[in-house]
Structure formats: structure tokens, C-alpha cells
Amino acid sequence: MYLSFFGLNEAPFSLTPNTRYFLRAESHAQALELLLVALREQEGFIKVSGEVGTGKTLLCRLLLNQLPEEVKTAYLPNPQLTPTGLFQALADELGLSLPDAENTHRALSALQRHLIDTAADGYSVVLVIDEAQAMPEETLEALRLLTNLETESRKLIQVVLFGQPELDVLLDQDSLRQLKQRITFQCRLSTLDRAAVDAYLQHRLAQAGFNGGRLFRPGAVRLIAKSSRGTPRLINILAHKALIAAYGQGAREITRSHAKQAIRDTDSARQPNGLGGWA
Known part of the structure; x- marks a missing residue:
């Protein structure tokens, strides 16, 4: 789907446990x-x-x-x-x-x-x-x-x-x-804080073959960290959906807007409450 568009060799946020993607948080x-x-x-x-x-x-x-x-x-x-x-x-x-x-x-x-x-x-x-x-x-x-x-x-x-x-x-x-x-x-095992979520996203992208600059903008990382509550499985789901959203718009970076789309499409994520805050 979006692999060649972002220069990836494989899906970076698959839910299948793969020891190559283990981050030493x-x-x-x-x-x-x-x-x-x-x-x-x-x-x-x-x-x-x-x-x-x-x-x-x-x-x-x-x-x-x-x-x-x-x-x-x-x-x-x-x-x-x-x-x-x-x-x-x-x-x-x-x-x-x-x-x-x-x-x-x-x-x-x-x-x-x-x-x-x-x-x-x-x-x-x-x-x-x-x-x-x-x-x-x-x-x-x-x-x-x-x-x-x-x-x-x-x-x-x-x-x-x-x-x-x-x-x-x-x-x-x-x-x-x-x-x-x-x-x-x-x-x-603890959940990941925002800095660890950022490292997690970059680590998985690198393991999947990405060798460009920062793909997830800081605002997108903050939203994914907060809505996932630092849970790796939810991070994977949201990051995957955010990549799909960006690909659909032809965007080369994952922005806060793409992260919001992913969050609103995921029932288990912490959702925006419609007033600029979070539930």
C-alpha cells in the first residue's frame, strides 16, 4: 500500500511479534x-x-x-x-x-x-x-x-x-x-513515555528500511503517545493508520492531522472530546 511511497521494505507497524523490532526501552x-x-x-x-x-x-x-x-x-x-x-x-x-x-x-x-x-x-x-x-x-x-x-x-x-x-x-x-x-x-513492563514513543516509531521505521529524515512530526508523535497511553500495540495501530492517511493525501510527512484521523478511527485509543481536549 504505502511501502514504496515512503521508501519502506516492509510494514513497520505490523502487530505480529518480530524480535528484530524489539526496542530496548x-x-x-x-x-x-x-x-x-x-x-x-x-x-x-x-x-x-x-x-x-x-x-x-x-x-x-x-x-x-x-x-x-x-x-x-x-x-x-x-x-x-x-x-x-x-x-x-x-x-x-x-x-x-x-x-x-x-x-x-x-x-x-x-x-x-x-x-x-x-x-x-x-x-x-x-x-x-x-x-x-x-x-x-x-x-x-x-x-x-x-x-x-x-x-x-x-x-x-x-x-x-x-x-x-x-x-x-x-x-x-x-x-x-x-x-x-x-x-x-x-x-x-511499563508503558512508554513520549520520548520513548518517538524512539519507538523511529526504530521501527529504520528496521523496515526507512532512511529519510523525520517522518512523524513532533505534533503527531505527541498525539500518538497520548492517545495510545504509551502502549506499543496501540502505537502500532495508530502509526499504521496515520501512514495510510498521509499516503492517501500524497503527504510525505505524518502530521498532527493524520494522527487525529488515525485516533478517531480507533475505538481503543483515547479520543478527542470535540472541544480541543481529550477524553
């Missing part, structure tokens, strides 16, 4: 560093939370890409599983046949034997769960049982939970206090 860079250090130190449970659209899945994929070769990973993007389903999904990710997953004792014994063999071969195992706030309470308890699998000197499996703030509420339940106590490190 302060909270995101700190979260990645925390994850890598904690996993290197063999810390059992780690939790990363953040509002919808703040980049948890992108960070999750970046983590999986940056773990060293001696780490075997199991990735569960859909945690709405029963305890049996959790054991079976983990076994599938590890290439283990688990014929009796419904028997908790036998399932854990089989997983422990496999994890001990894996450790003996010089590998560690990391289980990464995305959208963890959707995990049923009984499955979270089964997850806690997995972290009981250890030798005298090390954990046999480490768990990283990525979830929305509802995960924090879920873990505050008294019935899950044992699991919450096992979370040794945690962090929360």
Missing part, C-alpha cells in the same frame, strides 16, 4: 536482563507481568531466541490446560512419551527421570508460559509440583510466567500462596 531492557541473569543463576520461578499490548509476547520470543544452546526450552502459548494437559504438553515439548499423564505420581516420576537424564547430559530445562493469567488454579498447583523436581544441588526445571496484571491477582489467592512464595524474581 528501559523497563523492557531491564526485564530481559533480569530474565537472562535469573535463568543463568538457576532461580526457580520468574514472573513478568504487563498490561495488554505492552510487548510481553515479543519479550517472550526474544528470551527464547537468546537462551544458550545448553538450555532446552518448552514453550506453552496457551496455558488453558488441565493438570494432565500441562504434564502432557511439557512432555511433548521435551520429546518425551508420557502414556499415563492422568496419574500425577507417575507423570511426575517420568518427567523427573527425563529431567535428571537431561541434566546429566549438560542441559538445563526452562518452561516458558505465555498468557499465564488464563491458567486454571488447579493447573497452577500442578505447576508448583513440577518445581519440586530437583537434585540436592539444583532445580531440574525453571519456569517463566508471562501474564497480564490479572496474574498478580490470581497469585494473591491464599490457596496459591505456596506457588507465590517460590517466585524468586519478578518484574512489570
Whole structure:
């Protein structure tokens, strides 16, 4: 659509998580560093939370890409599983046949034997769960049982939970206090301030092949930052629509007017109230 018009090689504001577009904003860079250090130190449970659209899945994929070769990973993007389903999904990710997953004792014994063999071969195992706030309470308890699998000197499996703030509420339940106590490190992803939004827009444009001057005018950046509340997913939506609006007018820069068109076309963005202010 507008790619050749603006000198782009690919769509810069796609909603599909692409680790090449990861911007090391302060909270995101700190979260990645925390994850890598904690996993290197063999810390059992780690939790990363953040509002919808703040980049948890992108960070999750970046983590999986940056773990060293001696780490075997199991990735569960859909945690709405029963305890049996959790054991079976983990076994599938590890290439283990688990014929009796419904028997908790036998399932854990089989997983422990496999994890001990894996450790003996010089590998560690990391289980990464995305959208963890959707995990049923009984499955979270089964997850806690997995972290009981250890030798005298090390954990046999480490768990990283990525979830929305509802995960924090879920873990505050008294019935899950044992699991919450096992979370040794945690962090929360922040939204972007105006300066970070500006850097975010420029970074994604550069990654998509843009090599011109400033494409988004300061007024457009301010509106996108305010209406998106600094949420990367909303920034992508508004920036994409603003590019379409400018392209439709044959404009070579994204102005405040183009940003306003994008905002008014996006229900989830903070809207102008018609009096020169914002709702």
C-alpha cells in the first residue's frame, strides 16, 4: 500500500511479534536482563507481568531466541490446560512419551527421570508460559509440583510466567500462596513515555528500511503517545493508520492531522472530546 511511497521494505507497524523490532526501552531492557541473569543463576520461578499490548509476547520470543544452546526450552502459548494437559504438553515439548499423564505420581516420576537424564547430559530445562493469567488454579498447583523436581544441588526445571496484571491477582489467592512464595524474581513492563514513543516509531521505521529524515512530526508523535497511553500495540495501530492517511493525501510527512484521523478511527485509543481536549 504505502511501502514504496515512503521508501519502506516492509510494514513497520505490523502487530505480529518480530524480535528484530524489539526496542530496548528501559523497563523492557531491564526485564530481559533480569530474565537472562535469573535463568543463568538457576532461580526457580520468574514472573513478568504487563498490561495488554505492552510487548510481553515479543519479550517472550526474544528470551527464547537468546537462551544458550545448553538450555532446552518448552514453550506453552496457551496455558488453558488441565493438570494432565500441562504434564502432557511439557512432555511433548521435551520429546518425551508420557502414556499415563492422568496419574500425577507417575507423570511426575517420568518427567523427573527425563529431567535428571537431561541434566546429566549438560542441559538445563526452562518452561516458558505465555498468557499465564488464563491458567486454571488447579493447573497452577500442578505447576508448583513440577518445581519440586530437583537434585540436592539444583532445580531440574525453571519456569517463566508471562501474564497480564490479572496474574498478580490470581497469585494473591491464599490457596496459591505456596506457588507465590517460590517466585524468586519478578518484574512489570511499563508503558512508554513520549520520548520513548518517538524512539519507538523511529526504530521501527529504520528496521523496515526507512532512511529519510523525520517522518512523524513532533505534533503527531505527541498525539500518538497520548492517545495510545504509551502502549506499543496501540502505537502500532495508530502509526499504521496515520501512514495510510498521509499516503492517501500524497503527504510525505505524518502530521498532527493524520494522527487525529488515525485516533478517531480507533475505538481503543483515547479520543478527542470535540472541544480541543481529550477524553
